Amino acid sequence: MMAKGGEILGCQGQSAIIIGGATALELIRREDLAPLIAYSERVPARALACKIVAPTQQQAARLLDAFECSAPLHCVVEDTGDRRRGAVRCLILRPVRQGDVIMLDRGLYLLSPELLYLQLSRGMDVAQLWMLASELTARYGLDTRAEVSRQHIHRASAAHSKRFEEADCSLSVSEQADGDSNSLFERAPLTTPEALRTVVESAGHGPRSLSHRVASLVLGGARSPKEAQLAALLALPGASADAVSAVWSSIMSLSCLGRLR
Numbered sequence: 001m002m003a004k005g006g007e008i009l010g011c012q013g014q015s016a017i018i019i020g021g022a023t024a025l026e027l028i029r030r031e032d033l034a035p036l037i038a039y040s041e042r043v044p045a046r047a048l049a050c051k052i053v054a055p056t057q058q059q060a061a062r063l064l065d066a067f068e069c070s071a072p073l074h075c076v077v078e079d080t081g082d083r084r085r086g087a088v089r090c091l092i093l094r095p096v097r098q099g100d101v102i103m104l105d106r107g108l109y110l111l112s113p114e115l116l117y118l119q120l121s122r123g124m125d126v127a128q129l130w131m132l133a134s135e136l137t138a139r140y141g142l143d144t145r146a147e148v149s150r151q152h153i154h155r156a157s158a159a160h161s162k163r164f165e166e167a168d169c170s171l172s173v174s175e176q177a178d179g180d181s182n183s184l185f186e187r188a189p190l191t192t193p194e195a196l197r198t199v200v201e202s203a204g205h206g207p208r209s210l211s212h213r214v215a216s217l218v219l220g221g222a223r224s225p226k227e228a229q230l231a232a233l234l235a236l237p238g239a240s241a242d243a244v245s246a247v248w249s250s251i252m253s254l255s256c257l258g259r260l261r
Helices: 003-007 022-026 034-038 059-065 094-098 115-119 126-137 146-154 159-168 173-179 191-202 211-217 225-235 241-253
Strands: 017-019 042-044 073-077 088-092 101-103 107-113 139-144 184-186
Touching: 017 022, 017 059, 022 073, 022 107, 034 184, 059 073, 094 211, 101 115, 107 115, 115 126, 115 191, 115 211, 126 139, 126 191, 126 211, 139 191, 191 211
Parallel strands: 017 107, 073 088
Antiparallel strands: 017 073, 042 101, 101 107, 139 184
8 A cells, every 4th residue: 555664764773763743643534554553563663762853854755645645744843943944844742752652553553442542632621632632542444535535435325425525525524424434434443541540640631631521431332423422411420412513513523623723
């Protein structure tokens, strides 16, 4: 599906590029990449130590093209001096050494779902964070790419294909995802609520932090966003009807999980 990461980066293991942020979320949502991510080796981030670097603009362009994902490329670095601009967005995540990363290929890694949760939790409200935790621990994937909607449209029965093709031409990507439940696919959970909580605690976020509270309350194993919404009704203390409604509308419009750029 893609060229070898080592060939793209032109490295022999001397350095490590770690994909994080919105790019990592986009990749773990991809149905076609689900087997690669599920069966790739996990590596303790601390083992990479001083190898973590920001990609060059050329490397970023090659990675974006190989994975067919949208720019900019979001990566994780440990020092401000490693930040770059242009096609690259580098985010500082000092507790990165406390968890695992997924080795996609030689010199190329992806933040684990636990570290991604920790990273993206900054700036999220309870509704957004609940749906992110639910998605990472759920038995469904949410492939938000427009291409996926088009593929499912072409697979539709002949009796309904014309109606779906017309919708594809007239609706935006968000509207298509809102009306096309085929963007969901079944998969094994990427992580567990317990694993999320462990990483949050290792990063020094106590029980009063939002990331810890959500990780402690989220119920893993949901089979759809709607089921995750119903779980929120039961588990979130004092959750108002308006807040729960916001959870549902956010996930269906992709505003809290698909538009992190």
